[in-house]
Amino acid sequence: MISKHNKVVILGGGIAGLSAGFKLVLDGIPVEIIEAEDEVGGLARTIEYKGFYFDLGGHRFFTEDKEIMDFVKGIMKDNLLHLKRKSEIWFNNHYLKYPLEIMDLFQKIEAKRFFKYVKDYLLRGSSKYHPLTFRDWVVGEFGEALYNDYFGPYTKKFWGIEPTEISADWARERIPLIRATDLLVDKFFSSHRSFIKHFYFPKRGIGEIARRIAREIEKRGGKIICGGRVKEVVIENNRIIAVLSNKGYIEGDFFISTLPITELVRFINNNEIISRSTQSINFRSLIILNILIKGENINNNQWIYFPNPNILFHRIQMPFNWSSLMVPEGKSSLSLEIACKKGDNIYNLSTQDIFDRCISDLKDIGFDIRDRVEDYFIVKVPWAYPIYKLGYEKSLNTIMGYLNNFTNLILCGRSGLFKYNNLDQSIRMGLEVGKYLLGKR
Numbered sequence: 001m002i003s004k005h006n007k008v009v010i011l012g013g014g015i016a017g018l019s020a021g022f023k024l025v026l027d028g029i030p031v032e033i034i035e036a037e038d039e040v041g042g043l044a045r046t047i048e049y050k051g052f053y054f055d056l057g058g059h060r061f062f063t064e065d066k067e068i069m070d071f072v073k074g075i076m077k078d079n080l081l082h083l084k085r086k087s088e089i090w091f092n093n094h095y096l097k098y099p100l101e102i103m104d105l106f107q108k109i110e111a112k113r114f115f116k117y118v119k120d121y122l123l124r125g126s127s128k129y130h131p132l133t134f135r136d137w138v139v140g141e142f143g144e145a146l147y148n149d150y151f152g153p154y155t156k157k158f159w160g161i162e163p164t165e166i167s168a169d170w171a172r173e174r175i176p177l178i179r180a181t182d183l184l185v186d187k188f189f190s191s192h193r194s195f196i197k198h199f200y201f202p203k204r205g206i207g208e209i210a211r212r213i214a215r216e217i218e219k220r221g222g223k224i225i226c227g228g229r230v231k232e233v234v235i236e237n238n239r240i241i242a243v244l245s246n247k248g249y250i251e252g253d254f255f256i257s258t259l260p261i262t263e264l265v266r267f268i269n270n271n272e273i274i275s276r277s278t279q280s281i282n283f284r285s286l287i288i289l290n291i292l293i294k295g296e297n298i299n300n301n302q303w304i305y306f307p308n309p310n311i312l313f314h315r316i317q318m319p320f321n322w323s324s325l326m327v328p329e330g331k332s333s334l335s336l337e338i339a340c341k342k343g344d345n346i347y348n349l350s351t352q353d354i355f356d357r358c359i360s361d362l363k364d365i366g367f368d369i370r371d372r373v374e375d376y377f378i379v380k381v382p383w384a385y386p387i388y389k390l391g392y393e394k395s396l397n398t399i400m401g402y403l404n405n406f407t408n409l410i411l412c413g414r415s416g417l418f419k420y421n422n423l424d425q426s427i428r429m430g431l432e433v434g435k436y437l438l439g440k441r
């Protein structure tokens with residue numbers, strides 16, 4: 001157990017690191033958080049630029065965990081909007097409601113295709129086997145035809161690998177979001193709603209949650225260093241004694257790491273077996289093109305999915321439809337999410353090339369906005385999504401086993417534990433780590 005004479009160093013000022021820090025400072029524990037970016041929030045931060053606010057991809061806040069809901073409401077006070085979801089898929093030149101609705105599908109797609117979806121859905125037999133791959137899981141839940149037309153292409157575009165190479169774990173973790181019963185029969189036969197239809201959103205972007213937690217930490221004496229990228233971990237007798245960052249050398253008694261697990265290992269390790277394991281653990285990266293637009297909003301959705309592999313982006317966000325305060329009056333904006341891999345051809349494209357390709361793709365889908373563009377910029381997110389590639393557990397266990405040797409190190413958060421967390425789960429992890437160190441678990 002920890003005492004007020006022990007200092008806790010937290011690597012990463014995303015929502016998990018901040019939540020852990022918050023829990024500890026409440027009990028008077030000295031805390032220092034070191035964050036690589038110029039501001040806190042990690043994947044859930046909001047970038048302010050010329051009076052516009054851009055999240056790193058749209059972030060809905062929702063949870064079934066009452067303690068977390070109360071925590072976030074307590075932090076945000078009256079600054080949370082409660083919104084109804086508005087999202088669609090651009091599919092075969094039609095905008096279809098998403099989550100899919102049977103009547104909408106029936107009205108918009110050709111009858112032959114519609115009946116094929118229904119037939120395959122009814123014949124799918126999901127309960128007959130335990131799927132190992134993402135493909136098998138989806139076919140079992142939705143039927144072959146919907147897999148071939150939508151889930152297969154979207155998944156391949158998003159993850160960059162065949163759905164047969166992705167573990168069914170990923171689909172299982174997302175089951176509450178994509179239950180087939182909701183998808184095809186929701187409005188007619190079922191009152192069960194697994195799809196999230198309402199959610200919370202701070203008026204000026206999701207990053208406001210992290211900013212406010214950070215303020216509470218600092219008010220209680222906690223220290224947060226932004227712009228400090230950790231590059232080395234100093235070990236003595238199976239204990240971490242300090243980290244070295246571009247903002248200096250930070251010593252501590254306990255270390256909580258929310259850094260991508262592969263990065264952490266790289267900063268500690270020179271063991272060949274462990275290095276090989278880290279090569280089997282990969283993250284999907286993201287480029288976000290943020291466009292500032294003159295004049296009115298161009299569409300009523302909050303976001304739209306694009307499974308078509310010929311379109312560079314897989315999702316567009318329309319920040320105005322999340323909150324009118326995300327843009328200055330009389331203006332609008334778009335955030336285009338492009339999945340890629342750190343170092344690949346897309347990741348290395350210049351900002352100008354990305355912009356030109358996206359503007360041309362936008363025109364093809366009916367949004368001809370070139371003349372209305374006021375400015376634009378891109379953000380690269382190297383560790384956006386942990387990839388549950390088949391067999392990843394073995395390498396992950398090897399790495400975890402190795403990191404367990406360090407007696408004063410605790411791993412936490414989405415990239416820290418290689419877990420496909422949502423925001424509320426990362427907050428929960430952070431609070432639990434805090435409780436654990438305080439001996440309250």
Ligand SMILES: Cc1cc2nc3c(=O)[nH]c(=O)nc-3n(C[C@H](O)[C@H](O)[C@H](O)COP(=O)(O)OP(=O)(O)OC[C@H]3O[C@@H](n4cnc5c(N)ncnc54)[C@H](O)[C@@H]3O)c2cc1C
Nearest residue numbers: 012014015016036042043057059060230413414421422423
């Ligand atoms: C595009 C997108 C959309 C999403 N949408 C939703 C949504 O709608 N709803 C939802 O609930 N969740 C959503 N999520 C998930 C949510 O963003 C995460 O669960 C949550 O933000 C993870 O927080 P974390 O603190 O665990 O990790 P992170 O936010 O990854 O925090 C890790 C921190 O470590 C820092 N760091 C990394 N390397 C170093 C280094 N060397 N030195 C110092 N610091 C370093 C990073 O900058 C980061 O701040 C989405 C995620 C993405 C990518």
